[in-house]
Amino acid sequence: MYHTNDENRLSYDCFYTVWDMDEEWGAKVPYIRNYYLIPYCRRPDYEIEEEYSKDVKINPKELNINGNDLLNWSIPIDIAEEYEMNKNESMILNCSSGWFGKECQYTFPCDHSMTFNEIVYKTFEGRYNSDTLLTNGTCYRFIDNCNQELWPFCLDWREICDQKFDCPNGEDEKFCEELESNECNENEYRCHNGQCIPLEFVLEGPTNTDCLDGSDERDVFQNPGLGLPTQYNTDCVSFPIFRCEERTARYPQKFICGDGQYNNYAYGIDIRSLCRNNRNKQIYEQLFKSLNYIEDENCRNTFDCQIHSDFNTSNWWTN
Ligand SMILES: [Ca+2]
Ligand SMILES: [Ca+2]
Numbered sequence: 001m002y003h004t005n006d007e008n009r010l011s012y013d014c015f016y017t018v019w020d021m022d023e024e025w026g027a028k029v030p031y032i033r034n035y036y037l038i039p040y041c042r043r044p045d046y047e048i049e050e051e052y053s054k055d056v057k058i059n060p061k062e063l064n065i066n067g068n069d070l071l072n073w074s075i076p077i078d079i080a081e082e083y084e085m086n087k088n089e090s091m092i093l094n095c096s097s098g099w100f101g102k103e104c105q106y107t108f109p110c111d112h113s114m115t116f117n118e119i120v121y122k123t124f125e126g127r128y129n130s131d132t133l134l135t136n137g138t139c140y141r142f143i144d145n146c147n148q149e150l151w152p153f154c155l156d157w158r159e160i161c162d163q164k165f166d167c168p169n170g171e172d173e174k175f176c177e178e179l180e181s182n183e184c185n186e187n188e189y190r191c192h193n194g195q196c197i198p199l200e201f202v203l204e205g206p207t208n209t210d211c212l213d214g215s216d217e218r219d220v221f222q223n224p225g226l227g228l229p230t231q232y233n234t235d236c237v238s239f240p241i242f243r244c245e246e247r248t249a250r251y252p253q254k255f256i257c258g259d260g261q262y263n264n265y266a267y268g269i270d271i272r273s274l275c276r277n278n279r280n281k282q283i284y285e286q287l288f289k290s291l292n293y294i295e296d297e298n299c300r301n302t303f304d305c306q307i308h309s310d311f312n313t314s315n316w317w318t319n
Contacts, residue, residue, distance in 0.1 A: 001014065001077065001106075002077050002078060004079065004101065012044075013044050013101060014040065015116050016039050017038050017116055018036070019241060028235075029232075032232065032235075038240055040116075058093075058094045070092065074099075076102055098112040120240055127277070139155065139156075140154070140155040140156060141154065141155075146172065155167070158247070160176075161176035162248055191210075192211070192215040193215070197216060205217070212247065214247060234276065245260050257279045
């Protein structure tokens, strides 16, 4: 673990994983080839640190041990490095087996002999095959009035400002124009989401998205026939790389699966075209159950359209 020894307590505790697409996936995914160093970070919660202070405190100098020994005990790298350089007298927590972190506050709920790389690999590999992972998804809960009863699977952050109403009154699409008024330098391109990227990164090719919303390669995305490999979209769910995990889909008739994949739909959710994790199917079913009290089917369909309509089709159901 890295960055744990911050006296100001402002940093995040981090792991890094190495993802070598060339070595692991080169033949299978020739459209994504690169070497990635991916951080997984979490801000420590110091308010509960007392809970973890039962682990044994040791003085490494007294025990005549070196920095390598500390690493073998899962002591954070920055603490082991500092000890190796200064050999000071400070006490270090020797965590119980399976626990780690400066305050021994972390553990993984799995086989403790696995490396962090293996845990990440297995997690993403499992995503590819599972259809029951929705409960593990992330929720964006900072919009008032986004009706949770109608939206039991909660809002994914990718659904904010994606040009589709996901909250009943469109709260998730309010004030989005402020993103577009963001200014970039002359040698930069302003993505639709306001992000600035170097001009050289624009329109390089279908899989070279640099804007989170993919708008630097928008022409290709809007016209899939131009060459975006279909497999890229469906494979993305199993890759922890930035271009897959952080993708948004600000395109009409795309449904966000909540894990990096997005799917086609037109005028509501097309359950014939499923997300790998079945998010669209489950939301559709849940949504209709919640509208059971409306007897008229056309009226129920209108509700469905209201919630899932995109701006291009927003007029036909209001008439
Ligand atoms: Ca939205
Ligand atoms: Ca690009």
